[in-house]
Amino acid sequence: MKRHSVVLAGMASLLLLPSEAVFAQVNTSSQTTAGAATLIQPISLTVTNSLSFGTVVRPSSGSGTVVIGNTGAVSTTGGAVVLSSSTTSYPSYAVGGEGGQAITVTFPSTMTLTGPGGATLAVALTHTVFAATLSGVLGSAGAAAFTAGGSLPVTSTTATGAYTGTYNVTVAYN
Numbered sequence: 001m002k003r004h005s006v007v008l009a010g011m012a013s014l015l016l017l018p019s020e021a022v023f024a025q026v027n028t029s030s031q032t033t034a035g036a037a038t039l040i041q042p043i044s045l046t047v048t049n050s051l052s053f054g055t056v057v058r059p060s061s062g063s064g065t066v067v068i069g070n071t072g073a074v075s076t077t078g079g080a081v082v083l084s085s086s087t088t089s090y091p092s093y094a095v096g097g098e099g100g101q102a103i104t105v106t107f108p109s110t111m112t113l114t115g116p117g118g119a120t121l122a123v124a125l126t127h128t129v130f131a132a133t134l135s136g137v138l139g140s141a142g143a144a145a146f147t148a149g150g151s152l153p154v155t156s157t158t159a160t161g162a163y164t165g166t167y168n169v170t171v172a173y174n
Helices: 004-014
Strands: 044-047 063-068 075-076 092-098 102-104 110-114 118-127 143-157 171-174
Touching: 092 102, 092 171
Parallel strands: none
Antiparallel strands: 044 092, 063 075, 063 143, 092 143, 102 171, 110 118, 118 143
16 A cells, blocks of 8 residues: 555656656757848939020910920920020939949929919929949949930910929939
């Protein structure tokens, strides 16, 4: 009887042990995981030339348009005239950053010029197709360039005076 009670006491003590201790596994596995990063230089955008329609003579009647192409060519319609003594220019941009990197350019389709007494002119903007990837390779400086143009509508009743405005162009890495 003593013998049975010792065996039962031993079994009872095993039942009180946590199950993990009884069924602990000695088989484990681990893996080494790699990490990596590629650092690139910041992207930059520089306006190398702004949009200027020069001095425009409005039509004596009706409406006209002054167009500056994205190569600088100036044309007019409907009696609008650009004085030859005035300076016209088309917008051009330089992009810098990490070589070989893809970029996206966000360019508006219109801008507003504001003149005397709050008068406004809506200018339609156009831009060239540009390289979607900066020149060069990873680890070196890269570059891209693009240009733009615009179309300025004027009428015989457009208020005379100086008109100015701005628009935003954004470049970003893809």
